[in-house]
Amino acid sequence: MKKIEAIIKPFKLDEVKDALHEIGLQGLTVMEAKGFGRQKGHTELYRGAEYVVDFLPKVKIEVVCSDDLAERAIEAIQQAARTGRIGDGKIFVTEVQEVIRIRTGERGEDAV
Numbered sequence: 001m002k003k004i005e006a007i008i009k010p011f012k013l014d015e016v017k018d019a020l021h022e023i024g025l026q027g028l029t030v031m032e033a034k035g036f037g038r039q040k041g042h043t044e045l046y047r048g049a050e051y052v053v054d055f056l057p058k059v060k061i062e063v064v065c066s067d068d069l070a071e072r073a074i075e076a077i078q079q080a081a082r083t084g085r086i087g088d089g090k091i092f093v094t095e096v097q098e099v100i101r102i103r104t105g106e107r108g109e110d111a112v
Contacts, residue, residue: 001092005062006061007058008077012059016076020077024069029061029063031062036055036056066112069074077091099111099112
């Protein structure tokens with residue numbers, strides 16, 4: 001099994017969620033995040049004063065899926081989240097050794 005973590009722009013969340021649903025993924029976790037990469041924030045003007053916004057709003061999505069579905073999930077996220085501009089985000093893929101459903105005790109892919 002694979003754990004796919006994607007950090008994307010917040011306004012792309014619905015498109016990514018729909019793309020993952022279309023390929024058959026049922027569950028995902030979403031967290032609000034702040035951060036920066038190469039764009040290193042930006043400056044804004046508020047009531048005549050200039051200030052730096054170091055950390056930009058992002059959304060972090062986590063999905064755990066079977067190995068055979070992982071590549072399709074990665075492609076779906078990549079296509080749905082892409083704007084072509086700097087700050088589109090990153091996708092991280094890691095191996096999951098075990099999954100356990102707390103309510104029933106199911107293990108492995110049955111628990112996903």
